Structures are given as structure tokens and as C-alpha cells.
Amino acid sequence: MDLLRFITCGSVDDGKSTLIGRLLYDSDSVSLDVLAALENRPTVHGGVDLALLTDGLRAEREQGITIDVAYKYFTTPRRKFIITDAPGHVQYTRNMVTGASTADLAIVLVDARQGVVEQTRRHSLLASLVGIRHFVLAVNKMDLVGNDQAVFDQIVADYAAVADQLRLPPVTAIPLSALLGDNIVTRSKNLAWYQGPSLLEHLESVPAFEEATSGEPRFQVQFVIRPQTDDYPDYRGYAGRIQSGEYRRGQRVQVLPSGRESVLEAIEVDQREVETAAAPQAVVLRLRDDVDVSRGDSIVPVGSPVxxxxxxxxxxxxxxxxxxxxxxxxxxxxxxxxxxxxxxxxxxxxxxxxxxxxxxxxxxxxxxxxxxxxxxxxxxxxxxxxxxxxxxxxxxxxxxxxxxxxxxxxxxxxxxxxxxxxxxxxx
CATH class of the missing domain: 2.40.30.10 (Translation factors)
Structure with a gap:
């Protein structure tokens, strides 16, 4: 199964942590001991506080807000997911940038009662800057506006203007209620006028973006390995992670910034030689010639635009x-x-x-x-x-x-x- 990384964005109290909790809860991705602990802390509406699944810091639970970035993992029969729960407060914008930097998809939450607000615009800008390729506009708390389609349509129109300014890719809009579970995992009869997929159905169907493996080959040296033992008297390897693209044995490469050229004599993965390796694998590269290579230098194929x-x-x-x-x-x-x-x-x-x-x-x-x-x-x-x-x-x-x-x-x-x-x- 492939992997999709996504982040929840939006203003404070739009329901980002509750949405993630509902995804985990309704997809049976919560362990029994955690579930028991949640059920022992009922809320005023009689259910469990799903936000506690991601708000792990004491200060977060006391204030009812997200402060730090939280990561959660779950799997469905169709795909693996890594969820990033980002804080909505302006003062924690830097935390949101950190979480968004590795995401493939952004769920932009909007409170149906508030519509598009400044923090919605800020998070959308940051998500576009860090190169996120897929966007979902999740209009939350539809139950609090009587599941009114007109409210949803107006918010979609308002956000379309934001998407046009930022030149975002096509945005999928979904009305939902994270608290009640409407349109989260399955489509809800409470929003019968909506004919699109549920949030989870959409997340399972979004094409995975193969940026790392399809880009120009890039490798930066993290460590130079020189055992200098009797068994390996002349061994010199360059350890690091392939950042993008693919490398193959016998490839002619150059070391940058010096520009010295050599041939890729061997590629090692888990102490075994392989013919090819691709991002994001951790590898050791060995060159045919003794070239001056230091930590931080890059090894790229000759002729690669760089x-x-x-x-x-x-x-x-x-x-x-x-x-x-x-x-x-x-x-x-x-x-x-x-x-x-x-x-x-x-x-x-x-x-x-x-x-x-x-x-x-x-x-x-x-x-x-x-x-x-x-x-x-x-x-x-x-x-x-x-x-x-x-x-x-x-x-x-x-x-x-x-x-x-x-x-x-x-x-x-x-x-x-x-x-x-x-x-x-x-x-």
C-alpha cells in the first residue's frame, strides 16, 4: 500500500483535533486501552472527547487548544496515512509550517458559522508555499447551521476566491460534522443534498504524489566512512539519504561544489550491494576514484541540471x-x-x-x-x-x-x- 501524508489547517476551534479523532475512532484505529480511557472521561454531550486523541500535552488539554504538532498513524485496507494535527493559533504559526513541510495534502477546516477567516487564509498561503499538491476544503460543524446547503455553497464560493489568488490546484469541498461523524468515514443522510465522497473515501482515492522518486537525482553526504582496518584497508564510502531520483551502479557522477567527476562503483543498502537505489532510501555510495568529498557535499549525475x-x-x-x-x-x-x-x-x-x-x-x-x-x-x-x-x-x-x-x-x-x-x- 502507498502512503499519504496530510495535515489539518485552519483557525482555532474549527475542530481540527476532533476531526482527526473522529477519523481514527470511526475507522477502528484506536487501541482498546486508549478507547477505554476516553470513555471514562465523558463530555457534556455524552460522547467521548475525540480531540484528546491528538492533544497530548497537559497545557493543550487544560486550554482545549492545540499547541504543538501531533502526528498520528492509521491504515485502511486501501492506504496508509500519517496525519499532522497543526495548531490554529497565530502565535503557533511556526509549528504549522513545520508540520506542513512534509505533507502531500492539506485539509483546510472552516467553521460553518464563521466562514473563511484570516487564519484560513494564512494557513492556505503557508500550505501553498511549502508545495502541498492536494487541498480539501472541509466545512465543519454543519449541524450547527441546520445542515444548510446555502451556507456551504457560500463558503465554497468565498474559498474559491482564495484558491484563485494563490493559484491552488483544484480544491475538493466536503460538508461535514466532526463531532457527529457526518461525512467523515461514510456519507451521512443528514447531508443528503451532498453527492460527493466522504472525507475518508476522498483521502483513499487521491493519487499519491511520487515527487521524490521522479525528480532529478540528488544525494548529499552525511558521513564519510573510512574504517581503515585490515579487512577494509582502502574502503571509502559516503553515507546519506537519496533526496530525490534514482542512482544506479556504473553511473558517471560529479561531486559538488568542487565539480570533480568519477564513476559510481557501488551502492550499498543495509550493507548489501545493489544495482539501483531511489529516494528516500538511506545508502552508502562508493566512487571509483579517490575524490575529495566532505560532509555536506552533493553527488549528482553528470549532466543533471543543478x-x-x-x-x-x-x-x-x-x-x-x-x-x-x-x-x-x-x-x-x-x-x-x-x-x-x-x-x-x-x-x-x-x-x-x-x-x-x-x-x-x-x-x-x-x-x-x-x-x-x-x-x-x-x-x-x-x-x-x-x-x-x-x-x-x-x-x-x-x-x-x-x-x-x-x-x-x-x-x-x-x-x-x-x-x-x-x-x-x-x-
């Missing part, structure tokens, strides 16, 4: 209480590669209400801004929209090691691609 640059533009979500300003020095961590960088410019800030661009000379907590970065050493990157694995990075404080921002490479300015470094070619 960018090596010391300057790039990116959209970032600023996650620190202290503001960001041009000229600030920090670290760019691009998987295993960590390089010093300076913020050359903040070109604009995104207005989450209108999706327009506004001039900005700084970035505050949860701001979404476009920046230009200059790095001390070249990075091997792709545009995020083309490759989520190699187009993503984080910004880190040099002194404290705190994560400051999540970034997505938008473009490398023309003329900034670098030729292989002469000093390394001479080695």
Missing part, C-alpha cells in the same frame, strides 16, 4: 521573537551542509489578508518575507517548487543554535551560478 550558488533568494517564515534585519549574520543549514550567511536584503513581506506584497525593512515573528542571502560557501540547491527536498533549508543562530526560520528557495539570481572551484579542482 545550481551551485553563493547567493539565492528565498521565502522564509520567521520563527524568532527577535526581528530579522538586513545585514544580520546567521547560519544556513541545508540538510548536512552548514554555511555562514548574511541577509543581503529583505525584498518584501507577504500580506496574509490580501496576499499582496508590502515593502519591509525587518521581519517579525510569524512574518512571511522574501529575502536575499549571501553565503560564505556555495550551496547546491534547486527551486523549492521543483524539488522540495533540495529547495528547503533553515536559518540558525550562530551563537545559540536556535532555529530562526524555515526557508524555501525561490530563485538563484541570473549570473550567480558558480563554476567549479579552481582550488578544489587542483587537488
Amino acid at each position: 545550481r551551485v550558488s553563493r547567493e539565492l533568494e528565498a521565502t522564509i517564515c520567521w520563527m524568532d521573537e527577535r526581528p530579522l534585519w538586513p545585514g544580520r549574520k546567521l547560519l544556513v543549514q541545508h540538510h548536512s551542509a552548514v554555511v555562514k550567511a548574511v541577509v543581503a536584503a529583505i525584498t518584501h513581506k507577504v500580506n496574509v489578508r490580501t496576499y499582496g506584497r508590502a515593502a519591509a525593512d525587518s521581519a517579525q515573528l510569524n512574518d512571511i518575507v522574501r529575502v536575499r542571502l549571501r553565503t560564505a560557501a556555495p550551496l547546491v540547491v534547486d527551486d523549492y517548487q521543483h524539488n522540495r527536498a533540495t529547495g528547503a533549508f533553515i536559518l540558525v543562530d550562530e551563537l545559540s543554535g536556535d532555529t530562526l526560520a524555515a526557508g524555501m528557495v525561490e530563485a538563484v539570481p541570473s549570473g550567480q551560478e558558480l563554476e567549479p572551484e579552481p582550488e578544489r579542482l587542483a587537488q
Whole structure:
């Protein structure tokens, strides 16, 4: 069975945790001991509090809100799922970005009584920025508006304007009640005017997006293996995870940023040699020649389109209480590669209400801004929209090691691609 990762988005109290709890509960994915514990804590309406299945922190249960990202797993006869329950509060926007970065599908929840609100727009923007390919508009709490089709149709029309502004792929709209279970696992007679699939039926039928295995081959070295023992006197392997695409033995490759070329002599998976390996497998690559390769270097096939640059533009979500300003020095961590960088410019800030661009000379907590970065050493990157694995990075404080921002490479300015470094070619 294939795997679908999805995230629930939306404003606080739209019912995201309850929706996930209902999915797990009605699909018989809750263990008996957890089920017994829930049934011992009845709610005012006589049922169980399904939100407790995901709201595990004490503060979350006390306040009735989601604070941290929670992950849940379940399986149906047709598919495996990983669910990300993201917080709805504005102050926890950074947590939502973290959860959305690996999702294939976003369920955007809207309270039928409130309609499309600012946080709906913010989460939709963030989901589009991190490259989510499938969207579901889940209009929740339909029971509280008398299951009125006119209310549903108006919300669908309002969100269509949002989707058009963000250029989202086609959005599937489903009316439901997470509390009562209407249209969650099976279609409900309470919403007989709706003729589409239930939420679970739709999740089971969405095509799995094979981005990792279909993209250009990318591999970044995490560790250089040199046993230097009597059994393996000349062994030199490069361990890491294939980020995208496929590698095959005998392939001619180059090490970046140096540009040195060699042949892929062997591929090892679980200490066994294989002919081919593909993302997201963890592998050890061995080259025919003794080439200077270090942690953070990339090994890609010769001829593969790739960018090596010391300057790039990116959209970032600023996650620190202290503001960001041009000229600030920090670290760019691009998987295993960590390089010093300076913020050359903040070109604009995104207005989450209108999706327009506004001039900005700084970035505050949860701001979404476009920046230009200059790095001390070249990075091997792709545009995020083309490759989520190699187009993503984080910004880190040099002194404290705190994560400051999540970034997505938008473009490398023309003329900034670098030729292989002469000093390394001479080695």
C-alpha cells in the first residue's frame, strides 16, 4: 500500500483535533486501552472527547487548544496515512509550517458559522508555499447551521476566491460534522443534498504524489566512512539519504561544489550491494576514484541540471521573537551542509489578508518575507517548487543554535551560478 501524508489547517476551534479523532475512532484505529480511557472521561454531550486523541500535552488539554504538532498513524485496507494535527493559533504559526513541510495534502477546516477567516487564509498561503499538491476544503460543524446547503455553497464560493489568488490546484469541498461523524468515514443522510465522497473515501482515492522518486537525482553526504582496518584497508564510502531520483551502479557522477567527476562503483543498502537505489532510501555510495568529498557535499549525475550558488533568494517564515534585519549574520543549514550567511536584503513581506506584497525593512515573528542571502560557501540547491527536498533549508543562530526560520528557495539570481572551484579542482 502507498502512503499519504496530510495535515489539518485552519483557525482555532474549527475542530481540527476532533476531526482527526473522529477519523481514527470511526475507522477502528484506536487501541482498546486508549478507547477505554476516553470513555471514562465523558463530555457534556455524552460522547467521548475525540480531540484528546491528538492533544497530548497537559497545557493543550487544560486550554482545549492545540499547541504543538501531533502526528498520528492509521491504515485502511486501501492506504496508509500519517496525519499532522497543526495548531490554529497565530502565535503557533511556526509549528504549522513545520508540520506542513512534509505533507502531500492539506485539509483546510472552516467553521460553518464563521466562514473563511484570516487564519484560513494564512494557513492556505503557508500550505501553498511549502508545495502541498492536494487541498480539501472541509466545512465543519454543519449541524450547527441546520445542515444548510446555502451556507456551504457560500463558503465554497468565498474559498474559491482564495484558491484563485494563490493559484491552488483544484480544491475538493466536503460538508461535514466532526463531532457527529457526518461525512467523515461514510456519507451521512443528514447531508443528503451532498453527492460527493466522504472525507475518508476522498483521502483513499487521491493519487499519491511520487515527487521524490521522479525528480532529478540528488544525494548529499552525511558521513564519510573510512574504517581503515585490515579487512577494509582502502574502503571509502559516503553515507546519506537519496533526496530525490534514482542512482544506479556504473553511473558517471560529479561531486559538488568542487565539480570533480568519477564513476559510481557501488551502492550499498543495509550493507548489501545493489544495482539501483531511489529516494528516500538511506545508502552508502562508493566512487571509483579517490575524490575529495566532505560532509555536506552533493553527488549528482553528470549532466543533471543543478545550481551551485553563493547567493539565492528565498521565502522564509520567521520563527524568532527577535526581528530579522538586513545585514544580520546567521547560519544556513541545508540538510548536512552548514554555511555562514548574511541577509543581503529583505525584498518584501507577504500580506496574509490580501496576499499582496508590502515593502519591509525587518521581519517579525510569524512574518512571511522574501529575502536575499549571501553565503560564505556555495550551496547546491534547486527551486523549492521543483524539488522540495533540495529547495528547503533553515536559518540558525550562530551563537545559540536556535532555529530562526524555515526557508524555501525561490530563485538563484541570473549570473550567480558558480563554476567549479579552481582550488578544489587542483587537488
